[in-house]
Amino acid sequence: MNISKLHPLLLLIIFLISCNSTDNDIIEEDDDQEIITDNCYTDQALDSSRGLCDVTLPYTNNFEETTSSTVRIISTNSIPNHDVGLFGAVQGSLNPNAITEQSEVYHITLTPTISSELTSLLSSTGPAYSFGVLLNGVELDPVAAEPFPHEGFDSPNANWEWNLEALNVNLGLDCTNAHVQPTGKYHYHGTPTSFLEHLNISNQEMTLIGYAADGFPIYYRYAYANANSSSSEVIEMTSSYQLKSGNRPGDGITAPCDVYNGIYTNDYEYVEGLGSLDESNGRTGVTPEYPEGIYYYIITEDFPSIPRYFRGTPSDDFRI
Incomplete structure (x- = not known):
């Protein structure tokens, strides 16, 4: 066919049909493959809101620490030594699970x-x-059980590579970044604000606040500038994680799409040397309790807050 001899109106119709054929959200490449365009988005929203901590529990904090020649033994009822949010089957509660005493060793x-x-x-x-566990007997449990595509943690379609980040979505956390499991166990997903206020944390010294499941100590935010010198000044330690740039590679069906914004834990990446801490949010150095030096973890204000990796071998008592 000689296209130059076609009527101008017919040429315009052919041009419009050709353009429209490549303007769909989903382009069929073959019978069993689809390419998803940039119009894919997520229905999850960033939400860092927190509930109040204005409830005094009818329980007393029970925490006991003993040691043998090789093992530290912590016994606790998992009740915090501070006020908490409103939890339980009452109107306005942050989640429907009431806090109850536990028996943890x-x-x-x-x-x-x-x-x-x-x-x-x-x-x-x-x-x-x-x-790990803090020195008030309450667990540090940062990982949520909220995998994509958000059909429940026991869904056969659960993609755990993409798990909601508890600190950046609304999971009913109170002002101290904690909430309650269905078992009634109160636990922290991020910086335990009220516990730290109870300790009256100073930015001029290293403060031991708990122990990780692998036995290494946990400090909050501040450490010696020179890791090998307890006479050096105390400064804020910084995470080596950052948000990834661009968009998630998912199709919105088997994995999430949309821009990396912190909704998912996998939105963050570790960059060696970006901050003062390693991939486990820790480093090796001297501390007031370990003047000979030891590996220790730091809880930071920025992601990941509570570390997401162990450098040692965790105790099975912390297995979920």
């Missing part, structure tokens, strides 16, 4: 060693470990 090695590989708190089938 943690055995933590006194001689932790660094392993050749990191152990993640999150496995391919869901949360594997809580991170």
